[in-house]
Amino acid sequence: MSSQPEPAPGALFLSEIxxxxxxxxxxxxxxxxxxxxxxxxxxxxxxxxxxxGHGSSDNAASYGVYAFGLLPGWTAxxxxxxxxxYYGARIDLSGSCVLALSQSGRTPDVVEYxxxxxxxxxxxIAVTNDVSSVLAESAEIVLPLxxxxxxxxxxxxxxxxxxxxxxxxxxxAAGEGAAYADGIRAxxxxxxxxxxxxxxxxxxxxxxxxxxxxxxAIGRGPxxxxxxxxxxxxxxxxxxxxxxxxxxxFSHGPVAAVDAxxxxxxxxxxxxxxxxxxxxxxxxxxxxATVIASGTRASSLHGAAYRxxxxxxxxxxLSPLLSIAxxxxxxxxxxxxxxxxxxxxDGLSKxxxxx
Amino acid sequence: MSSQPEPAPGALFLSEIxxxxxxxxxxxxxxxxxxxxxxxxxxxxxxxxxxxGHGSSDNAASYGVYAFGLLPGWTAxxxxxxxxxYYGARIDLSGSCVLALSQSGRTPDVVEYxxxxxxxxxxxIAVTNDVSSVLAESAEIVLPLxxxxxxxxxxxxxxxxxxxxxxxxxxxAAGEGAAYADGIRAxxxxxxxxxxxxxxxxxxxxxxxxxxxxxxAIGRGPxxxxxxxxxxxxxxxxxxxxxxxxxxxFSHGPVAAVDAxxxxxxxxxxxxxxxxxxxxxxxxxxxxATVIASGTRASSLHGAAYRxxxxxxxxxxLSPLLSIAxxxxxxxxxxxxxxxxxxxxDGLSKxxxxx
Numbered sequence: 001m002s003s004q005p006e007p008a009p010g011a012l013f014l015s016e017i018x019x020x021x022x023x024x025x026x027x028x029x030x031x032x033x034x035x036x037x038x039x040x041x042x043x044x045x046x047x048x049x050x051x052x053g054h055g056s057s058d059n060a061a062s063y064g065v066y067a068f069g070l071l072p073g074w075t076a077x078x079x080x081x082x083x084x085x086y087y088g089a090r091i092d093l094s095g096s097c098v099l100a101l102s103q104s105g106r107t108p109d110v111v112e113y114x115x116x117x118x119x120x121x122x123x124x125i126a127v128t129n130d131v132s133s134v135l136a137e138s139a140e141i142v143l144p145l146x147x148x149x150x151x152x153x154x155x156x157x158x159x160x161x162x163x164x165x166x167x168x169x170x171x172x173a174a175g176e177g178a179a180y181a182d183g184i185r186a187x188x189x190x191x192x193x194x195x196x197x198x199x200x201x202x203x204x205x206x207x208x209x210x211x212x213x214x215x216x217a218i219g220r221g222p223x224x225x226x227x228x229x230x231x232x233x234x235x236x237x238x239x240x241x242x243x244x245x246x247x248x249x250f251s252h253g254p255v256a257a258v259d260a261x262x263x264x265x266x267x268x269x270x271x272x273x274x275x276x277x278x279x280x281x282x283x284x285x286x287x288x289a290t291v292i293a294s295g296t297r298a299s300s301l302h303g304a305a306y307r308x309x310x311x312x313x314x315x316x317x318l319s320p321l322l323s324i325a326x327x328x329x330x331x332x333x334x335x336x337x338x339x340x341x342x343x344x345x346d347g348l349s350k351x352x353x354x355x
Numbered sequence: 356m357s358s359q360p361e362p363a364p365g366a367l368f369l370s371e372i373x374x375x376x377x378x379x380x381x382x383x384x385x386x387x388x389x390x391x392x393x394x395x396x397x398x399x400x401x402x403x404x405x406x407x408g409h410g411s412s413d414n415a416a417s418y419g420v421y422a423f424g425l426l427p428g429w430t431a432x433x434x435x436x437x438x439x440x441y442y443g444a445r446i447d448l449s450g451s452c453v454l455a456l457s458q459s460g461r462t463p464d465v466v467e468y469x470x471x472x473x474x475x476x477x478x479x480i481a482v483t484n485d486v487s488s489v490l491a492e493s494a495e496i497v498l499p500l501x502x503x504x505x506x507x508x509x510x511x512x513x514x515x516x517x518x519x520x521x522x523x524x525x526x527x528a529a530g531e532g533a534a535y536a537d538g539i540r541a542x543x544x545x546x547x548x549x550x551x552x553x554x555x556x557x558x559x560x561x562x563x564x565x566x567x568x569x570x571x572a573i574g575r576g577p578x579x580x581x582x583x584x585x586x587x588x589x590x591x592x593x594x595x596x597x598x599x600x601x602x603x604x605f606s607h608g609p610v611a612a613v614d615a616x617x618x619x620x621x622x623x624x625x626x627x628x629x630x631x632x633x634x635x636x637x638x639x640x641x642x643x644a645t646v647i648a649s650g651t652r653a654s655s656l657h658g659a660a661y662r663x664x665x666x667x668x669x670x671x672x673l674s675p676l677l678s679i680a681x682x683x684x685x686x687x688x689x690x691x692x693x694x695x696x697x698x699x700x701d702g703l704s705k706x707x708x709x710x
Contacts, residue, residue: 014418016689030667034496037546043497045617045618047450048402048403048430054603054604054607055604055607055608056441058604065435065438066435066438069435069438069439069446070438070442070444073444073445074446075403075432075434077430077432079430080420080421080424081603082423082575082576082601082628083420083424083576084424085419086576086627086628086631087424087425087576087626087627088457088627089424089425089428090428091424091428091429091430092428095402101618109603212594213568213569213594213596213616214568214569216596220437221437221438221441221442232608232609235608235609235611235612236609236611236612237611238612239611239612239614239617240612241568241569241570241596241598241617243596243598246437246493248409248436248437248464249409249410249413252409252410252703253387253410253587253590253591253701254587254590254591255700255703256590256591256592256700256702256703257590257591257593257594257595257596258596258702259594261568262594262596271442272441272443273437273441273442276431276441279534283702286702320602323480345611346611346642347610347611347613347638347641347642348607348608348610348611
């Protein structure tokens with residue numbers, strides 16, 4: 001009998017969710033490479049850090065806006081790939097640094113973006129799981145993600161290691177690398193401890209969402225990345241029309257769409273954005289929405305039907321490494337409850353090969 | 356009898372949709388102010404153009420990324436208001452220009468962003484309907500939107516005049532202002548001619564969507580702004596969970612959620628992004644989705660159940676001024692079919708006063 005048995009539906013996804021603390025430890029083994037890249041960035045003093053990637057990588061880039069904005073105080077943006085690669089805009093990149101985020105290192109338009117940016121004078125850095133990929137070859141500096149092979153189509157450990165990579169690089173650029181390396185290590189320990197509890201605790205919330213076909217995910221500041229990543233997991237693995245908003249934008253318009261059939265999942269962490277998230281949740285409750293709360297301050301959220309708190313990390317900026325976990329586990333439980341295999345969503349493949 | 360009669364549901368929204376060609380003409384009366392601002396920008400040669408605004412204003416900023424990227428070849432970004440206003444990031448703004456987009460000129464965190472940016476050395480420009488507003492007072496340069504009073508809560512003529520303002524300013528910064536002023540004038544004429552036809556033609560598509568509760572809106576390049584603005588109209592006025600994606604991002608993940616109950620509205624215009632939009636539509640069709648096509652190339656879209664073409668403008672970059680119109684009219688028809696008043700969505704007010 002030489003053929004391998006098929007894994008049970010969702011088995012790959014679950015094992016990669018569980019592997020995240022280990023993946024973060026593996027990334028930290030490359031701290032020297034991150035320190036050297038941070039120092040190269042500091043010498044360059046870029047006017048703009050341009051982050052490019054698709055899907056989960058682009059969601060991680062939303063976190064990078066805050067990591068670079070709050071640590072070295074630099075402008076980091078999710079740059080438009082299509083503007084230069086397809087529409088041919090000729091933009092001066094000589095003062096820029098490019099961070100290309102790609103699990104596989106094979107996404108064609110990300111590779112093309114990096115080749116063009118390097119030819120136009122940008123300092124190019126590839127952050128990838130495959131350090132011998134074409135993306136790694138095309139960039140000046142390569143930073144290993146070290147997440148290990150990711151077999152489930154929907155990314156999990158790639159996303160959390162990308163967050164850690166962005167935090168560590170931004171911290172080294174700000175001269176705070178050692179504190180952040182320690183902080184990521186401690187956060188990985190906290191994640192390892194909370195994951196087994198969360199696996200059980202998400203079941204009730206996931207069951208309540210079995211027949212939902214739309215949902216809003218709200219977060220703020222660094223946790224907007226979490227809201228985006230969770231919404232993408234629900235779209236890909238559960239076929240739920242999940243849409244992420246910052247708490248401010250949610251209250252400005254989309255709240256008008258909320259009713260008892262439109263649940264709201266709020267990522268509630270302990271930072272200056274908290275009052276605005278609480279206000280958005282109160283408005284959603286007033287419109288009759290069921291609210292699910294996760295994040296470091298989920299326990300204190302009045303009016304939430306389900307609360308999935310995670311522990312406080314040693315540095316507030318690292319909260320998103322923990323707060324995505326209940327969302328990942330809920331997406332898995334929900335996909336299985338809906339008879340879907342979260343390891344292999346219909347119509348998706350692992351690498352964005354289409355332009 | 357001194358009390359005014361209540362307007363019929365959707366009457367304000369419709370009259371403001373119809374007023375858009377006139378609003379564009381009014382904006383062009385301020386071409387001198389746009390030329391002077393474009394020249395001031397050119398002298399400053401900003402490293403980054405930072406656009407800030409909420410809701411429809413932020414959607415217009417998505418268009419600004421392309422207007423500035425393709426005309427003067429500058430990096431324009433939708434900047435994070437919260438990063439500096441709430442999280443206190445200390446970012447060097449001395450080489451930046453700020454474009455603050457606000458219909459009312461009273462949005463508190465936009466005003467605060469501008470005050471901080473001006474104090475930190477940025478060239479600040481307010482684009483607003485109220486040139487005596489607090490926002491106008493806080494910026495160095497004021498550009499009138501000249502849309503006239505907007506009474507419906509959901510923005511229409513504010514959005515289209517913001518697109519025109521961004522195109523005109525970017526064109527003047529690039530030394531192409533005269534051609535774009537002529538182009539906007541001709542586009543306003545085309546819009547005036549096509550609106551009456553569209554009012555009738557949207558009815559069939561809107562009827563088909565009466566019981567839909569989720570929808571994807573896809574566009575690409577400059578038309579991604581159109582997809583975002585249309586999705587926001589559906590959320591606010593029809594309570595539909597509408598989510599915008601670029602055609603590339605749609606094919607990378609969310610397409611997995613599509614089925615026969617999940618319609619896709621595609622904005623299909625004639626530019627280099629067209630093949631990727633066609634590919635995304637083909638994938639949506641293969642998953643069983645009903646497709647509605649609008650835009651300058653809607654007529655040629657095989658497999659669309661409903662086609663709402665608009666005429667070609669004289670300059671391709673001006674297509675979004677036309678292609679949003681079928682979406683606005685469909686949102687109105689659909690809200691009425693669902694028994695909702697698009698003039699006054701539940702729980703919304705005209706000005707984003709909450710932070």
